Amino acid sequence: MTDHAPLRVVQVGAGGMGRAWLATVAADPDVELVGVVDLDLDAARTGADLAGAPSIPVGRDLTALLAETGAEAVLDITVPVAHHQVTMDALHAGLPVLGEKPAAQTVAEALSLAAAAEVTGQLFMVSQSRRYNDQLVAFRQHVRALGGVGSLNTRFARAPRFGGFREEMDDVLLLDMAIHAFDSARYVLEREPVSVYCESWNPSWSWYRGHANAAAVFTFEDDVRYVYDGSWCAPGDETSWNGDWRATGATGSAAWDGDHDPSSVVDGGAGSPEPAAGVGTEIAGALASFVRAVRSGHRPDGEVHRNVMSLVMVDAAIASARSGQRVVVDEVLEQAHATALETERDEAVRERLAAWGPVRQALATDSGALA
Known part of the structure; x- marks a missing residue:
């Protein structure tokens, strides 16, 4: 691939989210769809048609389709339970991967994929699409100008009636939605979480089986607090x-309603931070970032080592809600690492996992990820 040639990709997954990705791929001149993989071949063919490429190969077997198409990268838009196997197959085929969030179904599987990226020398980027929002970027600029931040708060209140699997999930809010806010908090604070105390519950009128409400207090590095107050059964005055x-910081405060430009008050006047470059919009922005990273070798925001901690925040919050106790993030990481070592079937990946020191340090340095 040259800087001017479209990146040839095979997409795995042509369901609801897969169709959104296929439309995004079709609209990006820097990407060429050369194959679609799905267990449902009719869905794969429909997806190829949607992408304006009805004649491209489709199939159920990723490895076979990669060999047939000469693809240069893989888009993994499958359900979370399939992320580990699909991504592992693509990395071992020598191809970079852009996958839908979460990185994997469990933190242990995500650590396995981080180690596999190191072993294969291939990029695995997770599309944490809410980061691709120029208003969020601007909000971070406002926060940077506060002279040191002490606390960050997110209020989330929506009342969607999805039907289907979400309404039957355990911990539905924390598992399926809160990761967006948690990842954005890491981005805005430019720090990593240390511990969390969380409570979750289901109000009497909830149409969800699992807990649709949660309140969590995270301690981040430098003793910064992040407070998340969320509900998925909050009709009425809904948030973005x-x-x-x-x-809140040393010299003022910054606010963002999620849908409009943020603002701040610094030393009693309107804040006017330095502008930052745009990052694109949601999955289109994530796709463009992935293509740039493949071409340049630069590590993007969503590179797996940098993304794992967002999934860890979810697991730690759920563990705290179930135990009623404050949970230390490093304990969650180390337990997941032990599980990954115990269950890993690939010898080279297991050896790489075993060679890691403290997991937080391994994720922060990720020196072998794009070697």
Whole structure:
């Protein structure tokens, strides 16, 4: 691939989210769809038609289709339970991968994939699409100008009636939605979480089986607090899907309603931080970032080592809600690492996992990820 040639990709998964990705791929001149993989061949063919490429190969077997098409990268838009196997197959085929969030179904599987990226020398980027929002970027600029941040708060209140699997999930809010806010908090604070105390519950009128409400207090590095207050059964005065945000610092505060430009008050006057470059919009922005990273070798925001901690925040919050106790993030990481070592079947990946020191340090340095 040259800087001017479209990146040839095979997409795995042609369901509801897969169709959104296929339309995004079709609209990006820097990407060429050369194959679609899905267990449902009719869905794969429909997806190829949607992408304006009805004659491209489709199939159920990723490895076979990669060999047939000469693809240069893989888009993994499958359900979370399939992420580990699909991504592992693509990495071992010598191809970079852009996958839908979460990185994997469990933290242990995500650590396995981080180690596999190191072993294969291939990029695995997770599309945490809410980061691709120029208003969020601007909000971070406002927060940076507060002279040191002490606390960050997110209020999330929506009342969607999805039907289907979400309404039957355990911990539905924390598992399926809160990761967006948690990942954005890491981005805005430019720090990593240390511990969390969380409570979750289901109000009497909830149409969800699992807990649709949660309140969590995270301690981040430098003793910064992040407070998340969320509900998926909150009819009435609903927030943006991005939530409603407020940060407090040494010289003032910054606010973002999730849908409009953020603002701040610094030393009693309107804040005017330095502007930042745009990052694109949601999955289109994530796709463009992935293509740039493949071409340049630069590590993007969603590179797996940098993304794992967002999934860890979810697991730690759920563990705290179930135990009623404060949970230390490093304990969640180390337990997941032990599980990954115990269950890993690939010898080279297991050896790489075993060679890691403290997991937090391995994720922060990720020196072998794009070797």
